[in-house]
Amino acid sequence: MAVITISREPGAFGEEIAARLAGHLGFMLVDKARLGEFWHEVDPDMASLKNVDERIPQDDLEMDSETEATIRLLPELIVQLAEEHDLVVIGRGAQGLFRNCPGTLHVKIAASRQFRVRNIKSSEAMSSREARRWARDLESQRARYLRFLYNLNWADPNLYDLTLQMDRLSIDQALNLICFAAEEMQIQQVPQNQIIENMVPESGEDRKNGRFANFSEEEFARFLEFYGIPYAYEPDSFPLEIDEQGKAIEAFTPDFYLPEQDLYIELTTMKQSLVTRKNRKVRKLRKLYPEINIRIFYQRDFYRLMAKYGLLAPKPDLSADDQCTE
Known part of the structure; x- marks a missing residue:
């Protein structure tokens, strides 16, 4: 390569x-x-x-x-x-x-x-x-x-x-x-x-607000709550690779689950260098779990949605706040 x-x-x-x-x-x-x-x-x-x-x-x-x-x-x-x-x-x-x-x-x-x-x-x-x-x-x-x-x-x-x-x-x-x-x-x-x-280095950032991993997740949850859309935050973790002892050595946890739509949402709104590994895991998840319905929200989609509904707060410094937390 x-x-x-x-x-x-x-x-x-x-x-x-x-x-x-x-x-x-x-x-x-x-x-x-x-x-x-x-x-x-x-x-x-x-x-x-x-x-x-x-x-x-x-x-x-x-x-x-x-x-x-x-x-x-x-x-x-x-x-x-x-x-x-x-x-x-x-x-x-x-x-x-x-x-x-x-x-x-x-x-x-x-x-x-x-x-x-x-x-x-x-x-x-x-x-x-x-x-x-x-x-x-x-x-x-x-x-x-x-x-x-x-x-x-x-x-x-x-x-x-x-x-x-x-x-x-x-x-x-x-x-x-x-x-x-x-x-x-x-x-x-x-x-x-x-x-x-x-x-794509691993992120060692801890969550800063106690619930959501970054600003984008918090804003997306605010949108869901504003329109009364039921959701669960990181409810499930899917093993992607298992070692000889049956222990998961790689797993993926989607950001949101919308039960009424039976849909998992994964946000990829952080800086580009931290997105690629997440995309690769989503592709692997779809291959291993074809019955799982998951959609990726890119940064462009996210801001378009927030702006459309007038819910876009002033953006923070994404280089500091929006870190990959898989």
């Missing part, structure tokens, strides 16, 4: 190199088209993806809950793809998403501004002035995206294992260098799931 991230300056042939690399290695290419296909399974409204794909509002104060939830859902989709495929990921903050993970190679494709403006003029049919402005705007958007999600500086050289200066390289030469680095680093030798396991 392996992930190669391609961060690129506009006009430096990053997209072309990534596409060639994925085809050469037999990896899945994660680009705008691939994310669009995968996104459609989550939300048929493709406009919501277009508005947040490598984009952050200029002023964070202008961001509503639904926009923020959509932004944070994108990395989760990429992680889900990484659970089952070797990936070449173009941009999307992937150098931050998979930072310090085994089985990864982080590449930056760069070039002089003159080189990039010339390429943009040719490919986008722009004047030199338009090309410079277009490149500058894209650079600003991508830098803001990485800073918002991971508090990282796009220009930090420590984020990259390999930086290629395309003024002096052909696309074929760049491709060969990346393939050589991937082979030397033996990124494809990393055991399956090790990348993901290193992304």
Whole structure:
């Protein structure tokens, strides 16, 4: 299992190199088209993806809950793809998403501004002035995206294992260098799931309010109580793996059970890096217990529901309060 991230300056042939690399290695290419296909399974409204794909509002104060939830859902989709495929990921903050993970190679494709403006003029049919402005705007958007999600500086050289200066390289030469680095680093030798396991640390957070594990659970319970919907909080725990002595070594406890609907609800409204393990456990639960009816509530769904019914309180710092408590 392996992930190669391609961060690129506009006009430096990053997209072309990534596409060639994925085809050469037999990896899945994660680009705008691939994310669009995968996104459609989550939300048929493709406009919501277009508005947040490598984009952050200029002023964070202008961001509503639904926009923020959509932004944070994108990395989760990429992680889900990484659970089952070797990936070449173009941009999307992937150098931050998979930072310090085994089985990864982080590449930056760069070039002089003159080189990039010339390429943009040719490919986008722009004047030199338009090309410079277009490149500058894209650079600003991508830098803001990485800073918002991971508090990282796009220009930090420590984020990259390999930086290629395309003024002096052909696309074929760049491709060969990346393939050589991937082979030397033996990124494809990393055991399956090790990348993901290193992304999702166990949480040692204790519950702070005595009943619910985090703010989102408390808000969801408030919604249920407001509309008189009967529920039970964490009533059942389902064994997912049993050792030789018959003891459960892995189990899953859904957040809520709605008896009138015979439905379990699992909230995944915390930051992206803590969601993936929960999704994997839900899939395992469905396989082992097909009679169990369970629905996952993503952050986007949660805030949309709360806003619709006017029950959305001011959001706390989710990085501190919303921790995974499986």
